[in-house]
Amino acid sequence: MGGRSDGGRQWGDMPELFRRAPFLRQTGLLIALIVVGLAATITPAPAISGKAHPSPESASLPQGPDATPNFDAALPPDISLARKVRKGDTLSLILTRGGADQSEAQEVIEALRKVHDPRKLVIGDEIILTFERLERYQTGRLLSVELPAGTDYTVRAERVDEDSFKATKTKRALSEDLARATGEIDSSFYLSGAKAGLNADMLAELVKIFSYDVDFQRDVHPGDDFDVLYQRVTDEDGAFVRRGDIVFAALTLSGVRHEIYRYRAPGASSAEYYNTKGESIRKALLRTPLDAIKITSPFGNRMHPIMGYTRKHKGVDFSAPSGTPIYAAGTGKVVEAGRNGGYGIYVRLRHDQTFDTAYGHMRALAKGIRPGATVTQGQVIGYVGTTGESTGPHLHYEVIQKGQQVNPLGVKFAGGRVLNGRELTAFAAERRHVERLLAAQAPTTKVGAR
Numbered sequence: 001m002g003g004r005s006d007g008g009r010q011w012g013d014m015p016e017l018f019r020r021a022p023f024l025r026q027t028g029l030l031i032a033l034i035v036v037g038l039a040a041t042i043t044p045a046p047a048i049s050g051k052a053h054p055s056p057e058s059a060s061l062p063q064g065p066d067a068t069p070n071f072d073a074a075l076p077p078d079i080s081l082a083r084k085v086r087k088g089d090t091l092s093l094i095l096t097r098g099g100a101d102q103s104e105a106q107e108v109i110e111a112l113r114k115v116h117d118p119r120k121l122v123i124g125d126e127i128i129l130t131f132e133r134l135e136r137y138q139t140g141r142l143l144s145v146e147l148p149a150g151t152d153y154t155v156r157a158e159r160v161d162e163d164s165f166k167a168t169k170t171k172r173a174l175s176e177d178l179a180r181a182t183g184e185i186d187s188s189f190y191l192s193g194a195k196a197g198l199n200a201d202m203l204a205e206l207v208k209i210f211s212y213d214v215d216f217q218r219d220v221h222p223g224d225d226f227d228v229l230y231q232r233v234t235d236e237d238g239a240f241v242r243r244g245d246i247v248f249a250a251l252t253l254s255g256v257r258h259e260i261y262r263y264r265a266p267g268a269s270s271a272e273y274y275n276t277k278g279e280s281i282r283k284a285l286l287r288t289p290l291d292a293i294k295i296t297s298p299f300g301n302r303m304h305p306i307m308g309y310t311r312k313h314k315g316v317d318f319s320a321p322s323g324t325p326i327y328a329a330g331t332g333k334v335v336e337a338g339r340n341g342g343y344g345i346y347v348r349l350r351h352d353q354t355f356d357t358a359y360g361h362m363r364a365l366a367k368g369i370r371p372g373a374t375v376t377q378g379q380v381i382g383y384v385g386t387t388g389e390s391t392g393p394h395l396h397y398e399v400i401q402k403g404q405q406v407n408p409l410g411v412k413f414a415g416g417r418v419l420n421g422r423e424l425t426a427f428a429a430e431r432r433h434v435e436r437l438l439a440a441q442a443p444t445t446k447v448g449a450r
């Protein structure tokens, strides 16, 4: 069904018009001004010859009995609308639902295929369809289709003649700036951070970074502060496209400030996070060998550790929902994995000549965890459970130093790279630079201030 011969199609969803793109509004306004000002006829935007295509004469549109004088003339020569990609959509569906006919949809897809895979649709993305306008809101042929290709590109198919489109791919005019999220922690860092506009991905990274030093279950309390400076990419309209790197972050916990700076040391293959002294925050062993995001979530936060380290208990218990992933606290080798009396399902890792770590009451081992296997820091080795002598789901965690269980909270773990000499001087300069940025950057978002 072409619908061309009946003089076009009537639009039902006017509110969608121009909703997305300010440039469309501006173009419309500009044309309106020109038209009203000169009382001239409109030249339709793309000059294409074709059957249903209005000549410049017919574009000075006939007015119906109820039309306000000049109303039609003030309208732009084409009609654009935005369609949001929904679950299960295909481009063909979106185009035909938007008013294109089958052959137009086919032609557009054929053209787009040369620059972009039209099957790569992202739910929530907006696809802009532009039709020629015949009279009032009656539309003629599909003129162009524009859609995002990833976050950085836009692809556009434009009609070139009666039965074909030409596609182009252009880099979007994205810009990068700094944003700063600060606030006071209300019930959990995760919740307050999210309220301050930090997305889930950034929060996960922050929790991971600070987990070398901070035990999110014990050290973080309501009233503590956070301050995060990060890069973000915005589009032409200033809308958030994606996050960039975390440049700086600070947590002030019970009055103690923990600062980290992202820094790429000269000659290093990648950037790392350093504390104010120029020590990489990466430690040989994690302080919290659990997916801390899970236990800092609003649900997990209400739980409290069952028992701390005592000479009798010899480990630290982390209360966490059953099934929470357990991480290898450090890189090493599995020396025991399986049932072990009161420990239930148990894993022991050997990290070096000095340190072993052990994990008890697991619900299950992760795939591939068996004696002799090597693990890297942060790798999932099993899941929280309540096997063995246990009263509820928790992780029993032991740090064993030269064969003796020690209090994990008291051990000073060896750190990673430490900057010194010229490296430290360069790092200090970078720190001063970040401090100047902080001084100049008022919080973009701020939560929980009382």
Ligand SMILES: [Zn+2]
Pocket (backbone or CB within 6 Å): 307, 313, 315, 316, 317, 395, 396, 397
């Ligand atoms: Zn225990």
